[in-house]
Amino acid sequence: xxxxxxxxxxxxxxxxxxxxxxxxxxxxxxxxxxxxxxxxxxxxxxxxxxxxxxxxxxxxxxxxxxxxxxxxxxxxxxxxxxxxxxxxxxxxxxxxxxxxxxxxxxxxxxxxxxxxxxxxxxxxxxxxxxxxxxxxxxxxxxxxxxxxxxxxxxxxxxxxxxxxxxxxxxxxxxxxxxxxxxxxxxxxxxxxxxxxxxxxxxxxxxxxxxxxxxxxxxxxxxxxxxxxxxxxxxxxxxxxxxxxxxxxxxxxxxxxxxxxxxxxxxxxxxxxxxxxxxxxxxxxxxxxxxxxxxxxxxxxxxxxxxxxxxxxxxxxxxxxxxxxxxxxxxxxxxxxxxxxxxxxxxxxxxxxxxxxxxxxxxxxxxxxxxxxxxxxxxxxxxxxxxxxxxxxxxxxxxxxxxxxxxxxxxxxxxxxxxxxxxxxxxxxxxxxxxxxxxxxxxxxxxxxxxxxxxxxxxxxxxxx
Ligand SMILES: Cc1ncc(COP(=O)(O)O)c(C=O)c1O
Numbered sequence: 001x002x003x004x005x006x007x008x009x010x011x012x013x014x015x016x017x018x019x020x021x022x023x024x025x026x027x028x029x030x031x032x033x034x035x036x037x038x039x040x041x042x043x044x045x046x047x048x049x050x051x052x053x054x055x056x057x058x059x060x061x062x063x064x065x066x067x068x069x070x071x072x073x074x075x076x077x078x079x080x081x082x083x084x085x086x087x088x089x090x091x092x093x094x095x096x097x098x099x100x101x102x103x104x105x106x107x108x109x110x111x112x113x114x115x116x117x118x119x120x121x122x123x124x125x126x127x128x129x130x131x132x133x134x135x136x137x138x139x140x141x142x143x144x145x146x147x148x149x150x151x152x153x154x155x156x157x158x159x160x161x162x163x164x165x166x167x168x169x170x171x172x173x174x175x176x177x178x179x180x181x182x183x184x185x186x187x188x189x190x191x192x193x194x195x196x197x198x199x200x201x202x203x204x205x206x207x208x209x210x211x212x213x214x215x216x217x218x219x220x221x222x223x224x225x226x227x228x229x230x231x232x233x234x235x236x237x238x239x240x241x242x243x244x245x246x247x248x249x250x251x252x253x254x255x256x257x258x259x260x261x262x263x264x265x266x267x268x269x270x271x272x273x274x275x276x277x278x279x280x281x282x283x284x285x286x287x288x289x290x291x292x293x294x295x296x297x298x299x300x301x302x303x304x305x306x307x308x309x310x311x312x313x314x315x316x317x318x319x320x321x322x323x324x325x326x327x328x329x330x331x332x333x334x335x336x337x338x339x340x341x342x343x344x345x346x347x348x349x350x351x352x353x354x355x356x357x358x359x360x361x362x363x364x365x366x367x368x369x370x371x372x373x374x375x376x377x378x379x380x381x382x383x384x385x386x387x388x389x390x391x392x393x394x395x396x397x398x399x400x401x402x403x404x405x406x407x408x409x410x411x412x413x414x415x416x417x418x419x420x421x422x423x424x425x426x427x428x429x430x431x432x433x434x435x436x437x438x439x440x441x442x443x444x445x446x447x448x449x450x451x452x453x454x455x456x457x458x459x460x461x462x463x464x
Contacts, residue, residue, distance in 0.1 A: 003039050004032055005047055014097075015050050019058035023067055027078060038068065038076040099445030102411035104243065104387055105435035106303045107362045114351060115306070118342050131337040137329040138321070139165030139313075140337060146344035147299075147313040150352065154275045156288040156297050156315055164324045165335040166312040169273045169300040170196050173236070176269045176296040178327040179320055181206055186232035190218055192389075192418040192425075194243045194271070197236050210420030211235075215380065217242060217249035220256040227264045234267045240284060241274030244418045244430035246385040251283055258290040267317075268295045276304040276356040277363060277384045293317050296324075301343050303386070303434075304356045309339040360384040366433040366442050373450030386434040392427040392453075401429055401452070408448040 006022035008015065026032040039047065041055040048055070059076050062068045070076040122128060130140075138144065144163040152158035166172040173196065181187060183205030189197055191210035201208040209230055212222045218237060226232065237257075239249040249257075261268055270287045278284060288297035300312025312335075316324045328334060346352040363386045370388060371381060381388035392401055398414035405412050412429045419425035431449070436442045 016054045016057035020061040034081050036078045099410040100435040101431045104432045107434045135334045138325040143340045143344045146347040150347050155286045164314045167335045168310040169312040172298040172312045172314045175327045179323040186230045188232045188235040216253045217247050224260050236269040238271045245380050245389040246382045270297045272299045311343040373446040387432045398427045
C-alpha cells in the first residue's frame with residue numbers, strides 16, 4: 001500500500017490541524033483504511049515539507065479525536081473500524097500557541113456541562129416536537145416572555161409583545177437597520193465602534209459617520225452638530241461597556257443624548273450585549289426606558305452565556321415590531337427555536353443570571369492580571385470588563401505595537417479596526433482577555449505584552 005499523503009495546501013489554519021482534518025476526511029472517504037499504518041512522523045514531515053514537531057502535534061490531535069491509536073515501537077494506526085468510530089467532532093482553528101487577546105470572546109467556564117444536562121432534560125420533554133416546526137417570525141410567546149424578563153433586568157420595560165427573537169445580536173443589528181434605514185441614509189455611531197457595524201453599514205449602502213467620544217462616551221454637543229450637518233436620523237451605540245473602550249455612559253450623559261434624540265427625531269439602536277457586566281444597573285437607565293418609542297434595544301446570549309447558540313432579540317418600538325418581524329422572515333424566516341428554548345429555560349430557572357454573575361467574576365480576575373502588567377499605562381478599563389483600551393505613549397504606534405506583539409505570539413487589535421472616519425486613529429489597542437483558555441494563559445500573554453510595552457523601541461524604529 002502506498003504511503004498516505006494528505007493534501008493540506010487548500011486547508012486554512014495551523015498546519016497540524018490541517019493534517020488532522022485531512023486524516024478525518026481520508027478515514028471517512030475510505031482512502032485511509034481501518035488498521036492502516038500511518039507514515040512515521042519523520043517521513044510525513046519530509047513529504048509535506050513541515051517540521052517533525054508539526055506532524056507529532058497532528059498525530060496527537062488525531063488521537064484526541066479518536067481517529068488513530070499510537071503504540072510505542074509499532075507506530076500510529078487508524079483505529080479498527082475507524083470509519084464508523086469517527087465521533088461527533090466540530091473542527092476548530094484555535095492555535096494554542098497564540099495568546100488570543102484579539103477577539104472579544106467570553107471565557108468558557110462550565111457552559112458545556114450546562115448544555116449537556118439541558119439537552120438531556122429536553123430530550124425527555126413530551127413537547128419537544130414544537131421546536132421542529134416553523135414558528136411565527138416574531139418568536140414563540142413563552143420565548144418572548146423570557147427575553148422580555150431578561151431585558152427588564154437591564155432596566156427596559158417588560159413587554160413580550162415588543163420582543164422579536166433573532167439569531168444573535170449581529171442579526172438583531174441587521175434587522176433593526178433593515179427596518180429603519182434605507183440605502184444612502186447616514187448612520188451615526190461612536191467614533192470607535194464594534195467593527196460588525198462597519199461591515200453591515202457598507203453592505204446596506206449606509207454612510208457611516210463617527211461621533212467624537214470622551215471618557216463618558218458620545219459627546220452630546222458633537223452629536224447635535226453632526227445631526228444638524230448631516231440630517232442623520234439613526235444612531236447605533238453601546239452605552240454599557242462600549243466596544244472597544246469599555247466606557248459606561250453615565251446617567252446624565254444618557255439624558256443629554258436622549259434629549260437630542262427626542263428633539264431631532266433620532267432613532268437609537270442600543271446594543272447592550274455587554275450590559276450584563278454592569279452590576280450597578282440602577283445607575284444606568286437604558287435608552288429603551290427613556291425613549292421606548294424611538295429605541296431598538298438589542299441583547300443576546302453570545303457574551304453572557306454562549307455565542308454558539310446564536311440567541312438574540314430586539315425590543316422594538318411598538319410601531320416597528322411588525323416590520324422587524326417581517327425582516328426576520330426575509331433574512332432567516334425565524335430564529336432556531338431549539339436554541340431559544342434552551343436560553344429561555346436558563347432565564348426562567350436563573351441559570352442565565354448565574355452565568356452572568358460568573359462572567360463578572362471571571363472577567364474581574366482576568367482584568368486584575370491585565371492591570372498588573374499595565375499599571376503605569378494610560379488604560380481605559382471599567383470594573384468587570386473583558387475588554388480594555390490601552391492608549392500607547394510615543395514612540396509606539398498602534399500598528400508597530402500590534403506587529404511586535406504578534407512576533408511574541410500575542411494577538412491584539414489596533415485602533416484602526418474600530419475607527420470610523422477619514423482622520424488618523426489614535427495610537428491605541430484593544431486588549432480582550434476572555435478568549436485565552438485559562439488564567440495562566442492570560443498571565444503568560446500579559447507578561448509578554450508588559451515586557452514589550454516597557455521595551456525601548458528606538459533601535460527597532462531605526463531599522464524601519
Ligand atoms: C458590540 C457587539 N455587538 C454585537 C456583537 C455580535 O454578537 P452576536 O455574536 O450575538 O451576533 C458583538 C460581538 O463581538 C459585539 O461586540
